[in-house]
Amino acid sequence: MTEYLIRRTLQSILVMLLITVVTFILIHAAPGGPKQIYLSPNLSPEAAERQAANLGLDRPLPVQYFDWLGDLLRGDLGYTFKNNLPVGDLIWPTVGNTMILMGAAWLLSLIIAIPWGIYNSTREYGFSDQTASFIAYVGFAMPSFWFGIILQELFALKWDLLPLSDMWSMGKEGDIGDLLMHMVLPVSVLTLGFLAGYVKYARSSMLEVLDQDYIRTARAKGLGERRVVFRHALRNALIPVITVLGLDLPILVAGAALTENVFNWPGMGRMFVQMATQREYSVLMATTILIAFFVIIGNLIADILYAVVDPRVKLGRKGGASA
Amino acid sequence: MSDTAAPVTVKGVKRAVSERPPGLWKTGWKKFSRNPFAMAGLVIVTLFVLSAVGARWIAPYDPAQIDMMFPNLPAGSEGHLLGTDELGRDIFSRLIYSSQISLLVGFSVAIVAVVIGTFIGAVSGYFGGWVDTIFMRFVDVMNAIPLLFLNILILTIFGSKFWYMILILGFTGWMGVARLVRGTFLQLREMQYVEAARAIGVSDWGIIIRHLLRNASAPIIVNATLMVGGAILSESALSYLGLGVQPPDTSWGLMLSNSREFMLVDPIQAVYPGLCILIVVLSVNFIGDGLRDALDPRKKAFKPRKGLGK
Numbered sequence: 201m202t203e204y205l206i207r208r209t210l211q212s213i214l215v216m217l218l219i220t221v222v223t224f225i226l227i228h229a230a231p232g233g234p235k236q237i238y239l240s241p242n243l244s245p246e247a248a249e250r251q252a253a254n255l256g257l258d259r260p261l262p263v264q265y266f267d268w269l270g271d272l273l274r275g276d277l278g279y280t281f282k283n284n285l286p287v288g289d290l291i292w293p294t295v296g297n298t299m300i301l302m303g304a305a306w307l308l309s310l311i312i313a314i315p316w317g318i319y320n321s322t323r324e325y326g327f328s329d330q331t332a333s334f335i336a337y338v339g340f341a342m343p344s345f346w347f348g349i350i351l352q353e354l355f356a357l358k359w360d361l362l363p364l365s366d367m368w369s370m371g372k373e374g375d376i377g378d379l380l381m382h383m384v385l386p387v388s389v390l391t392l393g394f395l396a397g398y399v400k401y402a403r404s405s406m407l408e409v410l411d412q413d414y415i416r417t418a419r420a421k422g423l424g425e426r427r428v429v430f431r432h433a434l435r436n437a438l439i440p441v442i443t444v445l446g447l448d449l450p451i452l453v454a455g456a457a458l459t460e461n462v463f464n465w466p467g468m469g470r471m472f473v474q475m476a477t478q479r480e481y482s483v484l485m486a487t488t489i490l491i492a493f494f495v496i497i498g499n500l501i502a503d504i505l506y507a508v509v510d511p512r513v514k515l516g517r518k519g520g521a522s523a
Numbered sequence: 524m525s526d527t528a529a530p531v532t533v534k535g536v537k538r539a540v541s542e543r544p545p546g547l548w549k550t551g552w553k554k555f556s557r558n559p560f561a562m563a564g565l566v567i568v569t570l571f572v573l574s575a576v577g578a579r580w581i582a583p584y585d586p587a588q589i590d591m592m593f594p595n596l597p598a599g600s601e602g603h604l605l606g607t608d609e610l611g612r613d614i615f616s617r618l619i620y621s622s623q624i625s626l627l628v629g630f631s632v633a634i635v636a637v638v639i640g641t642f643i644g645a646v647s648g649y650f651g652g653w654v655d656t657i658f659m660r661f662v663d664v665m666n667a668i669p670l671l672f673l674n675i676l677i678l679t680i681f682g683s684k685f686w687y688m689i690l691i692l693g694f695t696g697w698m699g700v701a702r703l704v705r706g707t708f709l710q711l712r713e714m715q716y717v718e719a720a721r722a723i724g725v726s727d728w729g730i731i732i733r734h735l736l737r738n739a740s741a742p743i744i745v746n747a748t749l750m751v752g753g754a755i756l757s758e759s760a761l762s763y764l765g766l767g768v769q770p771p772d773t774s775w776g777l778m779l780s781n782s783r784e785f786m787l788v789d790p791i792q793a794v795y796p797g798l799c800i801l802i803v804v805l806s807v808n809f810i811g812d813g814l815r816d817a818l819d820p821r822k823k824a825f826k827p828r829k830g831l832g833k
Contacts, residue, residue, distance in 0.1 A: 211663075218664045230680045341752060341804035343759050346779060346797030353790040454671035458760055472672060473764050476679045484676045492668045499667070 204507055212500045219492045220272065223485055224265050272489070278482035287486045290471065295490075297367060298467035302456050304383060305390035306445075309398050312391075314441070317402025318434065321410065329403070336396030344455055348389045348462035355385060365464035386463045393455050394448065401444055406437040439510050446502025449495045547741065547818060554817040561813020564806035571803055575622040582616035587771045605795060608781060617773050618795055624774040625755050625803070628689055632754035635693025637747045640700025645731050647701070648708025655705070662698045670695050671760065678766045688767055692757055700746050707739040741818035748811035752804035759800050775800050 257264070271278070277287035320329040356364035363369060363382050372378040409415065410433055418432045457469025464470065468487060475483040545553075555561050574581050589612060605614040643662075647655035677691050711717065712735065720730050761767030762776030770777065775796035782792035 215660065215663050215667055218660060219668060222664060222668075226677065226680070231682075337805060337808065338801070341756075341808055342801045343756055343763075343776070343779075343797060345760065345763055346793070346800065349779065349783060349786070349793045350797070353786060353793065357786065357790060450666065450669040453669045457669075457671055458764075461764060472675065473766075476675050476764075476766060479679060481680065484672075484679060488668065488672045488676050491672055495667045495669065 277486035294468045294471045304387045308391045309394040313398035317399045320403045321406035332399045339396040345458045345462045351385050386459045405440050409433045409437040446499045449498040551817040558813040560809045564809030567806040578619045582619045584613035584616040586617040586620040621773045621775045628758040629751040629755040631689045632692040633747045633750040636696040640697035644701035644704025648705035711735050745815040752807040
């Protein structure tokens, strides 16, 4: 187990380092080079030269990379062109808001999807199963932001049931009831995108387990169906679902970004797009790396959990690569 | 196999022997054509492609023609089937011209991504070793970066040009294909015909292209089809955020972002472009699923699962 943990953690660190390399290359491959990215376009040529020298942009690339990496590790994410604010001050406040949105959608889809998937696995190709398939097809093919717009037009503009956008109403910051009202629409949009996939996944994972010999044994020794499904099958069927949750993180983040833009939710995604239109490259770069780090940590946690609940992994006897 | 073998034997033993057994593509088409969803998808996508190609003749107006005398006309107005937008541009014409962009992006991105992914997957699956390790770590890296953010970042650095968008979406979308091709190659390279080919002196690239790729083509095609839908969705998202297609060009995502500003005046404007995206992507995905069922040889022996769980 310890060996697996160490190997997996080292792997994650390697991937993180490679991500910084990719981003660094991207900065230097930009049409104007790093000067376009780090220097404000409003500077005079002499001032630009001076600042480039200050930033060390005239030094050899490897030196620049390690300096930049060192800054990153110390938490120094750079400064914005406009007002020269520390980039971190812009990013950190949005992280929590995005987490609220993603966490709620994620929990909600799990709470609905797992029981639904189990039910469908016991009644294959029944009405409920077909409905889930239908929702999955539509959910995968529908632009989530369009679904958000339609919900806004119906529930906020036409029927006036829910707030149109933002996180709080004016003057009600901190009111949980108000926050919940604002969350209903964006969380529904995000959930729909994931729900159907999880239902199908829980279903097929359950079906696979129900086909195993030990389930037949359990039935053969006369256990009730309820006991077979919940005690013997369910626990094993949920194991692969953990991995999918980890692997889906990047999609969830992207979905959240679009939803935030539709609902004017003050999260990372909306901030990112605003900064993109203002060409604040340092912010964009730092956010991309930060989100990639979150995703890698999420995947690492999912893998560790997987190893904890599935003893085959730590013994290294799991057949085939996880690819 | 049972249902496809029947017509051959009916024709008489002599001909059945001289004919080659029906190939993958022939049996595949037979199965595909019996799948109502896949066929419906094929018909709808064909219609969209035809209207995109013939946009010049089908669209009643120039999509960029501004007519400030008649802004925000409702659907069914005289001369404007689906009404006009805030600048008096004909919505129906704009939808048709948008389909050009969206379909072009969808198919081109799929092609770019499949070429890159197939190359990387083939090389790492066939040669293995350190090449494989490096490429697969690279795949891990690409998979860990949320692509929407990466795409926005690259588009802001390099500028939102149409061809850039296709290249960027392609260069950031090949990982699935690479893994798929690598996995297939890992299996196929152990086959005896590969060993035989190697024994008679076929070069590595000859084996990859002539033997392995041809045998891996079915899953690649399925994957490519499913990628078209994803690319159309990505394009619409980027254009919606203002970073993809730029006016005066038009795309469904851009129309959606326009319609948002006039939500209070003319909410129905937001419905059409989204519906177009939904229908096209759904149809493409139906085709992809139909292809997967049709080309997967394991599915030939498909028997309904015994109701153990019932």
